[in-house]
Amino acid sequence: MRQTVPLLFLCVLISLTRVGAIHHMKRHIEERQSSGGSIPLMVTNMCNDTIYPGINTQAGQGPQSQGFELQSGANNTQYVSENWQGRVWGRTNCSFNSQGTGPSGNGYQACNTGDCNGVVNCSVTGNTPVTLAEFTLNGGDGQTYYDISLVDGYNLPMAIVLLPLSNAFFQAIPPNLTNPSCIGTVGDFNPSQSYSPYSDGQQATFLGTNSSSPLPFANNISYSDVANWCPWDLQVSPPKGPGDGVYPYPDSTIQRPIFNPCLSACAKYNSDSDCCNGKYNSPNSCSPNYYSTAAKSVCPDAYSFAYDDQTSTFIIPAGAGFAVVFCPGERSTDILATSKQQLSRLAGTGSGAASSSSSGGMIRSLASSTLAERDGRTWCWAVFTALAVVAWSFVAGC
Numbered sequence: 001m002r003q004t005v006p007l008l009f010l011c012v013l014i015s016l017t018r019v020g021a022i023h024h025m026k027r028h029i030e031e032r033q034s035s036g037g038s039i040p041l042m043v044t045n046m047c048n049d050t051i052y053p054g055i056n057t058q059a060g061q062g063p064q065s066q067g068f069e070l071q072s073g074a075n076n077t078q079y080v081s082e083n084w085q086g087r088v089w090g091r092t093n094c095s096f097n098s099q100g101t102g103p104s105g106n107g108y109q110a111c112n113t114g115d116c117n118g119v120v121n122c123s124v125t126g127n128t129p130v131t132l133a134e135f136t137l138n139g140g141d142g143q144t145y146y147d148i149s150l151v152d153g154y155n156l157p158m159a160i161v162l163l164p165l166s167n168a169f170f171q172a173i174p175p176n177l178t179n180p181s182c183i184g185t186v187g188d189f190n191p192s193q194s195y196s197p198y199s200d201g202q203q204a205t206f207l208g209t210n211s212s213s214p215l216p217f218a219n220n221i222s223y224s225d226v227a228n229w230c231p232w233d234l235q236v237s238p239p240k241g242p243g244d245g246v247y248p249y250p251d252s253t254i255q256r257p258i259f260n261p262c263l264s265a266c267a268k269y270n271s272d273s274d275c276c277n278g279k280y281n282s283p284n285s286c287s288p289n290y291y292s293t294a295a296k297s298v299c300p301d302a303y304s305f306a307y308d309d310q311t312s313t314f315i316i317p318a319g320a321g322f323a324v325v326f327c328p329g330e331r332s333t334d335i336l337a338t339s340k341q342q343l344s345r346l347a348g349t350g351s352g353a354a355s356s357s358s359s360g361g362m363i364r365s366l367a368s369s370t371l372a373e374r375d376g377r378t379w380c381w382a383v384f385t386a387l388a389v390v391a392w393s394f395v396a397g398c
């Protein structure tokens with residue numbers, strides 16, 4: 001194992017370079033068209049309120065609509081290309097006028113969280129804090145990478161459900177390996193530690209799973225864990241009360257609101273150590289901070305900082321569709337910790353696509369999700385990508 005480390009390093013470097021180059025070039029070669037593609041991306045709103053999902057395209061062909069109104073209980077299916085890379089998030093507390101802009105016009109904020117320049121149909125990514133569903137439908141190696149990310153903060157509970165379509169290969173994958181859920185809001189949380197969604201008779205299904213393939217839930221999380229996980233200083237609207245803003249705080253006796261969006265430490269303070277920038281720009285030098293530790297404690301299957309444990313990304317052979325479910329309810333899943341071996345075997349299988357070893361898959365996962373997380377965030381990154389293109393041209397040329 002030890003002697004393979006330098007080789008792994010090289011692979012990481014090459015993967016980073018390659019993925020960076022692919023994405024960089026795509027953005028320039030293909031003008032982004034919004035005519036959709038063949039892979040369904042369903043968005044379902046199980047929240048009590050109307051939300052406005054937003055979709056941002058980083059590579060490939062994006063959907064027809066990059067943002068729309070979605071009433072409670074409704075769903076909306078968009079189509080993207082097989083090589084699509086992008087993210088989906090939810091906007092809350094929006095008020096749009098009949099022109100589809102904020103009350104004060106284009107460019108003014110229309111939503112409390114997740115706003116994209118105050119327009120319904122987003123062309124930029126959402127304001128922090130947002131819970132993100134991130135997808136790289138084809139990392140160039142025949143694998144799909146996806147995750148629930150809390151790197152840009154948290155606003156709404158979210159689950160991702162694989163849609164096997166009519167493909168027997170995807171139908172055969174146990175759905176309890178592919179459908180993570182993150183509940184960081186008490187109103188959507190089921191406090192019963194013996195909770196099972198499958199007890200309503202044999203037919204009961206939850207997030208695409210049933211009692212034959214039950215989801216592993218994180219049963220160690222309590223009501224007060226979910227109510228209080230957001231570090232006091234990172235709450236978007238900390239409750240008013242004695243001790244508010246005055247030492248000593250946080251005041252744990254103050255009831256927090258049910259809807260309690262949480263900024264990540266990186267989004268709030270933008271320091272190199274919190275954002276894994278500058279000298280912290282590597283998995284070895286960037287450690288989890290108080291925000292990512294807290295986020296991970298209520299959502300063990302979510303990605304919590306730029307160099308989170310590489311297994312926070314789900315990897316499956318490319319070709320499946322996905323549903324993003326807002327406010328799925330009940331409990332967070334704990335798939336990554338309980339089904340590690342099955343997951344890495346899955347990452348190693350190929351459905352006619354180029355197969356790769358499971359460790360190769362994991363390493364590319366790290367490379368691609370790191371890129372996805374940080375994409376478009378800093379001009380430094382653009383410079384890095386440009387350098388990567390040069391480096392890759394050099395490698396490809398020799």
Ligand SMILES: *[C@@H]1O[C@H](CO)[C@@H](O)[C@H](O)[C@H]1NC(C)=O
Nearest residue numbers: 033034064065066121122123
């Ligand atoms: C959304 O905006 C894109 C351009 O960013 C445009 O191509 C597309 O037609 C718009 N969709 C709708 C439904 O307005």
Ligand SMILES: *[C@@H]1O[C@H](CO)[C@@H](O)[C@H](O)[C@H]1NC(C)=O
Nearest residue numbers: 042044045073074075076323
């Ligand atoms: C999506 O909505 C349609 C009708 O609007 C319904 O037939 C379908 O069952 C819904 N699907 C899900 C997964 O909720």
Ligand SMILES: *[C@@H]1O[C@H](CO)[C@@H](O)[C@H](O)[C@H]1NC(C)=O
Nearest residue numbers: 047048049050051092093259
């Ligand atoms: C804002 O949206 C959240 C989530 O949908 C909801 O819980 C909350 O009640 C809303 N607040 C207001 C003032 O509408």
Ligand SMILES: *[C@@H]1O[C@H](CO)[C@@H](O)[C@H](O)[C@H]1NC(C)=O
Nearest residue numbers: 047048185186187188258259
């Ligand atoms: C949604 O409504 C149900 C029923 O009224 C309530 O129990 C739940 O707490 C609400 N969820 C949120 C997030 O407010």
Ligand SMILES: *[C@@H]1O[C@H](CO)[C@@H](O)[C@H](O)[C@H]1NC(C)=O
Nearest residue numbers: 202203204209210211212213
């Ligand atoms: C669970 O779902 C699978 C796939 O749809 C099905 O084959 C199986 O019979 C279901 N099990 C139960 C107990 O309903």
Ligand SMILES: *[C@@H]1O[C@H](CO)[C@@H](O)[C@H](O)[C@H]1NC(C)=O
Nearest residue numbers: 174176212213214215216338
């Ligand atoms: C997931 O479902 C499979 C059956 O498809 C089952 O064997 C396995 O134990 C389940 N995993 C967990 C963690 O419950």
Ligand SMILES: *[C@@H]1O[C@H](CO)[C@@H](O)[C@H](O)[C@H]1NC(C)=O
Nearest residue numbers: 220221225296297300334337
């Ligand atoms: C629950 O257990 C997971 C490990 O499976 C751990 O990461 C997480 O921090 C725990 N959460 C709480 C609130 O204890």
